[in-house]
Structures are given as C-alpha cells and as structure tokens.
Amino acid sequence: MTDAQFQFIRYEVVRGLATITIDRPPYNVLDIPTMEEICVALERCQAATDAKLLVVTGAGNKAFSAGVEVADHTPDKVDRMIDVFHGIFRLLQEMPMPTLAAVNGAALGGGMELALGCDMIVAAAGSKFGQPEIKLGVFPPVAAVLLPRLIPPARAMEILLGGDTILADEALRIGLLNRVFPKESFETDLAAFVEPYLALSRTALLSARRAIRVAADKPFAVALDAAETVYLEELMSTSDAQEGLAAFLEKRKPVWRNQ
Template sequence: MSDYQYFNLDITGGVATVTMNLPPLNVMDNPMMAEFNTLLDGLVADDNLSAIVIAAEGKAFSAGVDVSDHTEDKVGDMIERFHGIFRRLAATDAITIAAVQGAALGGGCELACFCDVVLASDRAKFGQPEVHVGVFPPVAAAILPWRVGLGKAIELVSLGGTISATEAHRIGLVNQLFPADEFNDKVAAYIDSIRGLSRPVVRMAKQATMVGMRAETLKRLEEAEKIYLDELMQLHDAHEGIAAFMEKRSPEWSHA
C-alpha cells in the first residue's frame, strides 16, 4: 500500500491498483489532482506493469472536479492539473482500467471513459452534466466520439445527459457490466486474468493497437482545451453558471 493522502496504491503481479480515497463522492480538487499526477508519473515510468486499475472508495466512483476550482482565478491551474492526468494516462503502454462501482459524473465520467477498459457495476451511472453549470467537459469532447460515436457523444457532452450503466454498456462506453453484489469479485477475476499474460506482450499489443491514436487524442484534447480556456471562459454564462451553482440558485443565462 502507499502513504498518499488521497489515494491507496497497490502493485501486485504487474498490476497497479490506484484507489481514490476521498469518500463518499471522491470530488477532485487541485491538491488531489496534483497528487494524482505525481502518482501517475511513477506508474507511467514502470515498464513492468501490464495494467493500471483506477478504482474508488465510497458510494461514487467520482462526482468530478470541485466546482469551486472552475472560478476565473483557479480555472487555469485546474485545467493544467486535471488534463495532466489524461496526458499521463495516454503515455502508458499498460492497459488502463476503470473499475466503476457507483456514479461517474463530470470529471469522474471523463476519467472512466478515457481508460482503455471500463468495468462497471450495474448500479453505476455515467454523465456529463457540465452544461447545466455553464461549461463543457473538454476531455469527454475529445474522447467520447471515438468511444460511443458522434451522435451519442454530442448528446452527452452538449446536452448534459446521464445514462445508466446498462445503457453505457449498450453503446460501448462500458466493456464489462457486473451485478453490484458480485462487482468486487468479478473485477478481481478480470485483473487476475491479466496477470496470467506476458507483460511485455500485453504492452506491445496495446502499443500496436494505439498506433496514431495517442497523438490524435492529445491533439483533440489540446483543441478542446483551447476552446474552453480562450472562448468559453470569456462568456458571461460560464461564470454565471459556476456562481449560481456555488450560491445554490438557478442561473440567469444571457443567451438562453
């Protein structure tokens, strides 16, 4: 195990399991994301890993990034740290696996869907509700069209939809769907099956499968990030949506 403040880390048999440990909702703030990046630096550099599993304690996988870190004075640092997580995940040849036991919303959904494989409890749900607070999810905008197709991606990203784990499995966002009462055992069995394979072969197979896709993913993320910081953050509605959420009131949009 590890001495991280926000995470538990276990490395056994070539599989690293990173467990978010800020229950009940595992909301990510800047300090937690900074620690996540530091943790991932070590894992990305480890050529002996077949897989990196991202899991969570509590009732939710993650309810996303702390809304207070989206304010004008913090958003630049937030984007740098949050997107740093995905740039690191994109750099590893280990298979990345999200073990989603509960709600994966906002940045939590982005974290799950960016992983190569998503294992989900049938009680989980997935959603990108950011537009309801005046922003949009750049990582989801970059990756979801590949995972679920353009139409469903636009519906989730632009309309703020939330879907059940069953629906997420149907559209290809979830690879394996397990009954909630069997989830931990099924995930453990899935991970054990990876441990039975040759580590370098697994890594090379992923590397070959991802030819050209890493660079394209990072390019798409960079362009979505630019729209977010250079255009969205100039809108009154973006700041109004965040302020309204924090003040627990309905937003007053300028462009409704």
C-alpha cells in the same frame, strides 16, 4: 507494495496489478491536490517495471468520482485546475501498460472523463454516467474529444449537449463499457476480469498497447506499417516472444521473463 505517502488516493502494485484508488469519501470529488496526487501516482506507474495493468477506481460504493471540485473552476484557480486535470489524461495516454477504469458508483463530469481516459471500463450495475457541465454553462473538454471516438457521435452529442445521465446497462449497450457486474459481487468479478491479463507476458501487453496507440486514427497502410514496426523491431527480439512461440510448439505452459 502500498504507497503511504498520499493523502487523498491510494496507490499500490501487487502481482503485476497497479491500482490507483481515489479516496475522498463520500463522492471522491477531484480537487486540485487530489489530481496532483493522481499525476504523481501515474508517473510512478509509468516507471513501474512490474506492472502489467493499471486499474483506476474509487473508494466506497457511492461514486467512482462525482467530478472536479466546482470551487476549483473559479477564475483564480481554473488555469491550474485545467493544467493538472488534463495532465492526468496526457499521462494516461502515455502509459505503457493497458488501463482499466473500475466504476463502482456515479461517474459524473470529470469522473466520467477519468473513466473515458482509460483503455477499458467496467462498472457495477446501477452506476451512473453523465457530463452535466452544460447545465453549469460550461462543457467538458476531455469528453468532447474522447466520447465521440468511443460511441456513435450522435449519441455523444446527446450526452454532451443535453447533460443527462445514463445507467451502466445503457452505457454497455452503446459500447462505452466492457462489462457490467452485479453491485454485490463487483470486487470479485473485477478480480476475475483482470486475472487473465496478469497471467500474460508484460512485454507482449505493452507492445500490443503501443501498436494499437501508434496505429490509431491513421490510414490503413500507414497504421499497418506502424504496427508492423512495433511487432518486428520491438516485440520479436524479446525473450518472451520467443518463449511464447517455443512453448506453443513444445505444448507446454510458457514461463514469462517479462522482457
């Protein structure tokens, strides 16, 4: 089902795949109204009982997003801009299902931060990533938090403090990306990448993501207790967990009820 109420984005859920597409050609710049729409779409996705995976992408092939509108950084707008922009990441962190950024062009500034806020990132060959804010006399708060958690801290420092861009192949090499696909087959390769997730139990996917999140940045014993609680108290009482085990023992394909 496609939601036609948005002006600057597209949102739909098809066969368990939720997709938010930033649609402000040619560079999908994130102004305040666009970010407000993204927040609304994320809230709807959180409540979507049929969504197994969320993909965030950009329309066209020039840019995933070239970043937040520079004019929205002025003193009269910056507080609202930061509130809405950072609201996107709070919603992404709270998203029950896994999230994937599909970067099909430049991901710069707030655009790169939006990709960093997702659980996984795939990109078209030749896509550029960068945090150029330092060259404007500012810095990217979200990237300052997330980037050193995702790649070696010294490399994150270089990107954040130097403001330079890197290409998709380099981003893959340092562990920022999951895959790089040829630009000419990006849509086909993206569909093939997400298809295995759509064949899985929604219940298991949500439980696994929750376990990863609740265990993050905790000492091992505390983290294991937290993951164990999700496993025993949330997952193992579900019909899908019982169905998956039964199907394995009976040598048949599981029939998921997604509950």
